[in-house]
Amino acid sequence: MRKKGKSREKQANVEASLRVSPAVINRLPRYFRYLRELIRIGRLRISSSELSELMNVTASQIRQDLNCFGGFGQQGYGYNVKYLYGKISEILGVTQNYKAIIVGTGNLGRALATNAMFENRGVTLTALFDIDPTIVGKRIGKFEVEHIDKLDEYCTQNQVDIAVITVPRDSAKETAEQLARLGVKGLWNFTNIEFDLSGTRTKVQNVHLGDSLMTLCYNICAEDNRIAAEQRMQSADNQSEQYED
Amino acid sequence: MRKKGKSREKQANVEASLRVSPAVINRLPRYFRYLRELIRIGRLRISSSELSELMNVTASQIRQDLNCFGGFGQQGYGYNVKYLYGKISEILGVTQNYKAIIVGTGNLGRALATNAMFENRGVTLTALFDIDPTIVGKRIGKFEVEHIDKLDEYCTQNQVDIAVITVPRDSAKETAEQLARLGVKGLWNFTNIEFDLSGTRTKVQNVHLGDSLMTLCYNICAEDNRIAAEQRMQSADNQSEQYED
Numbered sequence: 001m002r003k004k005g006k007s008r009e010k011q012a013n014v015e016a017s018l019r020v021s022p023a024v025i026n027r028l029p030r031y032f033r034y035l036r037e038l039i040r041i042g043r044l045r046i047s048s049s050e051l052s053e054l055m056n057v058t059a060s061q062i063r064q065d066l067n068c069f070g071g072f073g074q075q076g077y078g079y080n081v082k083y084l085y086g087k088i089s090e091i092l093g094v095t096q097n098y099k100a101i102i103v104g105t106g107n108l109g110r111a112l113a114t115n116a117m118f119e120n121r122g123v124t125l126t127a128l129f130d131i132d133p134t135i136v137g138k139r140i141g142k143f144e145v146e147h148i149d150k151l152d153e154y155c156t157q158n159q160v161d162i163a164v165i166t167v168p169r170d171s172a173k174e175t176a177e178q179l180a181r182l183g184v185k186g187l188w189n190f191t192n193i194e195f196d197l198s199g200t201r202t203k204v205q206n207v208h209l210g211d212s213l214m215t216l217c218y219n220i221c222a223e224d225n226r227i228a229a230e231q232r233m234q235s236a237d238n239q240s241e242q243y244e245d
Numbered sequence: 246m247r248k249k250g251k252s253r254e255k256q257a258n259v260e261a262s263l264r265v266s267p268a269v270i271n272r273l274p275r276y277f278r279y280l281r282e283l284i285r286i287g288r289l290r291i292s293s294s295e296l297s298e299l300m301n302v303t304a305s306q307i308r309q310d311l312n313c314f315g316g317f318g319q320q321g322y323g324y325n326v327k328y329l330y331g332k333i334s335e336i337l338g339v340t341q342n343y344k345a346i347i348v349g350t351g352n353l354g355r356a357l358a359t360n361a362m363f364e365n366r367g368v369t370l371t372a373l374f375d376i377d378p379t380i381v382g383k384r385i386g387k388f389e390v391e392h393i394d395k396l397d398e399y400c401t402q403n404q405v406d407i408a409v410i411t412v413p414r415d416s417a418k419e420t421a422e423q424l425a426r427l428g429v430k431g432l433w434n435f436t437n438i439e440f441d442l443s444g445t446r447t448k449v450q451n452v453h454l455g456d457s458l459m460t461l462c463y464n465i466c467a468e469d470n471r472i473a474a475e476q477r478m479q480s481a482d483n484q485s486e487q488y489e490d
């Protein structure tokens with residue numbers, strides 16, 4: 001009986017997640033982050049106007065976004081922080097207890113291996129792999145690095161939902177295709193290479209750090225140009241004022 | 246005379262960059278990345294249709310995007326790879342020779358400090374800072390980590406365009422505000438905290454790794470749900486077929 005209730009609830013969540021628009025989905029991790037922070041500081045409830053000020057979006061946007069999941073908020077009471085956090089966690093898959101491995105334990109792979117981010121988001125790191133014989137067998141955090149030759153065997157015998165790809169660019173494509181063949185559901189790609197895994201069920205999330213740095217450089221450069229243009233206008237104004245004198 | 250020509254050219258670039266729409270700007274780092282790869286493998290020119298296949302966007306999109314910078318392509322000849330790369334580099338600020346520092350040399354800060362990404366994008370790392378006395382004075386790559394107490398002095402006496410923020414969350418806000426006060430033009434923010442630097446000229450580019458991981462989890466979860474729904478439909482179809490038999 002209880003099982004049936006649980007499965008019906010799960011089904012309702014599935015249907016809810018299918019109704020949510022991609023734009024809302026893209027904003028959910030940010031809600032997740034802010035709500036977690038509110039829990040951390042012991043807040044039990046929050047009004048949409050207060051949350052809107054905190055997150056720097058309109059209260060109406062927040063109400064619209066959160067209404068997608070049914071009426072979490074109550075007029076004059078606001079949102080129950082823990083309940084909302086729980087619902088958003090479910091939609092985002094945080095409660096699925098996904099298992100992840102890291103392939104490539106260079107500087108970035110090592111930095112990620114010891115980061116609490118996975119644990120904080122319900123993802124459990126289970127193994128690290130590398131090809132370099134001087135690294136294989138070494139301990140990083142609570143893991144002993146395994147040789148990449150064991151990847152097939154490991155993925156066949158263990159649940160691996162996510163693979164973090166931090167290998168050098170030259171082996172990125174091959175590694176991604178191998179992991180997709182092995183049925184890994186998601187690749188978190190830190191290389192600059194883009195993968196074409198159409199025809200597989202594997203989803204790819206790219207973290208193109210270089211692109212992000214470039215966008216920052218562009219914004220700095222554009223602001224430099226804007227300020228310079230303003231100064232030129234100013235000095236032209238000053239000159240024409242001089243003539244008027 | 247030559248200086249005047251140069252300055253006129255620079256002015257033309259500035260005006261070009263002001264004309265480009267934000268959507269195009271967001272796509273530029275990706276063009277930059279693909280063109281660099283083409284240069285790496287020795288390609289001199291490429292047609293918009295070939296580039297479109299490579300980048301998995303329509304040829305018409307590519308022509309539209311690149312036309313923003315004036316006629317780089319020639320009918321029947323395609324794009325001159327190096328010329329286009331140079332122009333996009335200019336727009337993105339790669340040729341500005343920006344100087345960057347890293348504040349916070351934990352695992353992630355260290356991983357970034359030894360990454361070729363900066364150099365590859367015309368950004369020069371010049372110093373690393375940390376508060377931990379056991380890290381200050383140690384060498385990371387070609388740098389000796391400096392104490393964060395020296396940040397003010399360093400930023401006043403040296404050109405610092407970009408600060409990479411990889412400090413713990415509790416000191417993130419304070420560090421960002423200090424750097425903005427010091428006139429640093431751009432913050433590359435790897436913390437989960439968002440900064441409000443309105444009223445300053447400082448631009449912020451966030452790398453919310455946790456949000457990216459969450460988006461991947463959501464996509465995996467949604468695909469799981471989609472497959473499960475398909476299987477339920479399939480099994481319902483099979484059942485109704487059985488009844489029909």
